[in-house]
Amino acid sequence: MNDFTTFWNKYGGAFFGLIIGIFLAILIVFTNFYKIILAIAIVIVCIWLGGYVQRNKEAVKEKTKNFIDKL
Numbered sequence: 001m002n003d004f005t006t007f008w009n010k011y012g013g014a015f016f017g018l019i020i021g022i023f024l025a026i027l028i029v030f031t032n033f034y035k036i037i038l039a040i041a042i043v044i045v046c047i048w049l050g051g052y053v054q055r056n057k058e059a060v061k062e063k064t065k066n067f068i069d070k071l
Contacts, residue, residue: 028034053060 028037
C-alpha cells in the first residue's frame, strides 16, 4: 500500500491531466471546437507578427525588398 501511495503522490497529477486531455480531445473533435481554437491561434499569430513588424520596421523593409528583388 505504501508503494501505491508513493506512486500516486508522484504521478497523480499526470493521471488527472490524462483524463482531462482525453475529455478535451473528444470535446474538440465531436463539437468542431477545433475551428474556434484554430481561429484564435491565427489571431494570436497575427498579433505577434504585427508587433514584430512594428518593432523592426527597417529590418523587415530590407528583408522584404531583398526577397522581392530575388523574384
